[in-house]
Amino acid sequence: MNRKDIINDPDHGNKAEAFEAFDDIPTNPNLNRTIGDVINRRYGRRDMLKGVLGVAATTALFGTSAMVAPKRAAASADASRYKFDELTWGNDTEHHIADGYNADVLLRWGDPITADAPEFDVMNQTAEAQLKQFGYNNDYVGFTALNDEGTRGLLCVNHEYTNEEVMFPGLGRQDRAGFEGMTEELVNIEMAAHGGSVVEIAQGEDGKWSLVRDSQYNRRITPLNTEMTIDGPAAGHARMQTNADPEGMTVIGTVNNCAGGMTPWGTYLMAEENFHGYFWTDKVDAEGKPDVTGMEEAMAKRNGRYGVPGMWYAWGKYHDRWNIDKEPNEPNRWGWIVEVDPRNPDAAPIKHTALGRFRHEGAETTVSKDGHLVVYSGDDNRFDYQYKYVSGGTINDDTAVFGSSLFSDGTLYVARFDEDGTVEWMPLVHGEGPLTAENGFNDQGDVMIDTRMAADLLGATPMDRPEDAQPGPNGTAYLMLTNNTRRQPDQVNAANPRPESSFGHIIEIKEDGEDHAATKGTWSILVKCGDPTIEEVGAQWNPETSESGWFGSPDNCAIDADGRLWISTDQGSSWGKTGKSDGLYGLETAGDLRGHSKLFFRCPVGGELCGPYFHDSGETLFLAVQHPGTDGTKDFRGFERDSTFEDPATRWPDFDPAMPPRPSVVVVTKEGGGKIAI
Numbered sequence: 001m002n003r004k005d006i007i008n009d010p011d012h013g014n015k016a017e018a019f020e021a022f023d024d025i026p027t028n029p030n031l032n033r034t035i036g037d038v039i040n041r042r043y044g045r046r047d048m049l050k051g052v053l054g055v056a057a058t059t060a061l062f063g064t065s066a067m068v069a070p071k072r073a074a075a076s077a078d079a080s081r082y083k084f085d086e087l088t089w090g091n092d093t094e095h096h097i098a099d100g101y102n103a104d105v106l107l108r109w110g111d112p113i114t115a116d117a118p119e120f121d122v123m124n125q126t127a128e129a130q131l132k133q134f135g136y137n138n139d140y141v142g143f144t145a146l147n148d149e150g151t152r153g154l155l156c157v158n159h160e161y162t163n164e165e166v167m168f169p170g171l172g173r174q175d176r177a178g179f180e181g182m183t184e185e186l187v188n189i190e191m192a193a194h195g196g197s198v199v200e201i202a203q204g205e206d207g208k209w210s211l212v213r214d215s216q217y218n219r220r221i222t223p224l225n226t227e228m229t230i231d232g233p234a235a236g237h238a239r240m241q242t243n244a245d246p247e248g249m250t251v252i253g254t255v256n257n258c259a260g261g262m263t264p265w266g267t268y269l270m271a272e273e274n275f276h277g278y279f280w281t282d283k284v285d286a287e288g289k290p291d292v293t294g295m296e297e298a299m300a301k302r303n304g305r306y307g308v309p310g311m312w313y314a315w316g317k318y319h320d321r322w323n324i325d326k327e328p329n330e331p332n333r334w335g336w337i338v339e340v341d342p343r344n345p346d347a348a349p350i351k352h353t354a355l356g357r358f359r360h361e362g363a364e365t366t367v368s369k370d371g372h373l374v375v376y377s378g379d380d381n382r383f384d385y386q387y388k389y390v391s392g393g394t395i396n397d398d399t400a401v402f403g404s405s406l407f408s409d410g411t412l413y414v415a416r417f418d419e420d421g422t423v424e425w426m427p428l429v430h431g432e433g434p435l436t437a438e439n440g441f442n443d444q445g446d447v448m449i450d451t452r453m454a455a456d457l458l459g460a461t462p463m464d465r466p467e468d469a470q471p472g473p474n475g476t477a478y479l480m481l482t483n484n485t486r487r488q489p490d491q492v493n494a495a496n497p498r499p500e501s502s503f504g505h506i507i508e509i510k511e512d513g514e515d516h517a518a519t520k521g522t523w524s525i526l527v528k529c530g531d532p533t534i535e536e537v538g539a540q541w542n543p544e545t546s547e548s549g550w551f552g553s554p555d556n557c558a559i560d561a562d563g564r565l566w567i568s569t570d571q572g573s574s575w576g577k578t579g580k581s582d583g584l585y586g587l588e589t590a591g592d593l594r595g596h597s598k599l600f601f602r603c604p605v606g607g608e609l610c611g612p613y614f615h616d617s618g619e620t621l622f623l624a625v626q627h628p629g630t631d632g633t634k635d636f637r638g639f640e641r642d643s644t645f646e647d648p649a650t651r652w653p654d655f656d657p658a659m660p661p662r663p664s665v666v667v668v669t670k671e672g673g674g675k676i677a678i
């Protein structure tokens with residue numbers, strides 16, 4: 001499969017988006033170009049220049065009239081609940097935080113995390129070493145305290161995927177068709193760098209956090225060697241059985257763990273997102289595309305709906321389970337929510353099939369008014385859906401445990417957003433409505449394995465890539481719709497109102513009765529992202545939002561200890577569709593400043609911002625800078641380049657000429673202590 005085929009593949013994800021960005025600076029300037037992209041490009045050049053020269057120099061070049069004057073009414077902006085001096089936007093090789101705050105690197109890819117782990121040796125990597133070192137591309141970050149003060153605890157971190165071109169010397173960007181140079185040893189290192197990490201951290205008298213390297217809790221969870229069990233309606237199902245697991249009850253590992261969640265009882269949920277990208281076939285047609293000739297029709301249809309096989313990685317060349325020719329049922333065992341007990345390193349993680357199978361972005365939890373567990377999870381694909389799971393039982397001493405029945409007995413719902421501003425949560429239950437054998441659903445296991453197809457039949461609303469979904473106070477939930485450049489004008493709906501949306505939007509849900517378990521609610525658009533000064537973009541912000549405050553492509557989000565919403569962005573390319581780096585923003589949800597956004601932190605070039613996660617105290621914020629220095633086919637200075645191990649766009653955070661960029665977790669605290677942004 002060549003790159004053009006990949007970018008034309010309707011299925012996508014971060015990695016695919018990176019390829020899209022790669023090919024979006026083409027010799028043919030109209031390739032996949034959208035109105036939004038044209039606007040971005042025009043605007044972006046000025047921004048790139050300004051990012052390098054700085055505001056003062058740009059003002060000298062263009063005169064003040066060229067600057068976009070923020071419409072600011074001091075009294076109103078002063079009423080912001082986010083008490084910090086806004087950071088100025090930009091895009092350069094370092095990370096930046098608002099004045100008065102520390103942003104310290106806590107854990108970097110390759111850092112030894114167990115007492116017996118070898119020191120990181122980037123020129124002599126091995127899978128064995130990587131299994132004891134911090135993984136690649138940190139995404140979700142969660143924390144569960146080990147003492148009453150919360151000064152000791154377990155940090156739970158997802159490692160979503162790998163970027164070979166900046167991980168390994170001498171490779172360059174890998175061609176999906178050939179994977180030149182991807183040996184079995186390199187593939188195994190990649191597998192060992194995926195998954196998750198659980199590490200104990202402790203806060204010193206000086207307020208700084210550090211790794212407790214000899215902690216008994218420290219471990220890696222990987223697709224190379226971590227055995228997991230399966231529960232829920234699809235456990236043991238005939239379509240879950242493989243040669244290695246004839247019972248359909250166990251699986252080795254987890255992949256593409258994007259966002260996630262912590263349960264109210266302190267276990268760690270890892271979402272399996274772009275699992276399709278890891279599957280391989282030896283059967284390709286003359287154009288290099290997967291050839292499904294001879295595949296049973298129903299299986300070809302199901303695989304097609306999920307984008308299997310994606311062939312993003314060479315793993316299937318060396319491991320039969322990633323090759324669908326050899327293990328046709330294996331893809332059914334991925335795309336689930338995985339629960340990990342961080343307090344018991346010996347406990348096998350569990351894939352909970354009652355929460356459905358799709359490209360789960362995350363799994364944020366809350367508790368309904370009468371004590372049910374509620375989990376919000378988006379399916380991050382263009383035109384896919386928003387889901388919510390509600391447990392059958394309620395939380396009590398018996399159920400607030402790892403492997404709880406609350407995760408195996410419950411109802412998965414998919415959202416339909418109606419024009420009148422109501423949202424209906426429709427249950428995915430076998431035998432109800434069209435979910436019958438006539439339509440290919442023989443049991444609830446089929447409904448869960450083929451969640452997307454079940455949701456299609458129920459008439460769910462096709463969204464602009466549902467990323468993180470965060471339940472908030474009083475029955476609210478915030479949905480990050482990151483972008484969808486392929487939505488045509490005749491495909492818009494009230495909840496996804498912009499065609500060719502490059503910048504995405506955020507929806508606020510208010511569940512009926514302020515109860516997260518409600519099956520009905522109302523919805524509204526909190527912001528439409530992008531530059532508010534360019535009319536064609538169609539952005540919607542509170543008018544007090546400054547030039548630094550607006551953003552594009554919301555991805556992750558968090559609610560802090562004071563109920564305030566924070567948004568992190570992923571624009572999918574180092575040059576940034578907006579010309580700005582990705583970052584963290586405080587976004588007002590209520591009052592006169594509803595829709596007002598302020599920039600608090602920004603990433604080094606090429607990095608997207610993940611996490612964010614607030615410590616219960618509100619005094620520590622964990623952030624994850626993912627893939628710094630990558631996707632650099634067009635760098636922030638406007639020069640075309642391929643970021644590689646040898647020549648990355650930045651060497652953050654070490655700035656050592658012998659070290660490539662390293663995805664890292666960053667800890668934010670207030671200088672002198674105290675709550676963040678209060």
Ligand code: FEO
Nearest residue numbers: 014258273361380
């Ligand atoms: Fe892994 Fe949807 O971001």
Ligand code: CA
Nearest residue numbers: 258259467555
């Ligand atoms: Ca994400």
Ligand code: CA
Nearest residue numbers: 014555570608
């Ligand atoms: Ca992302």
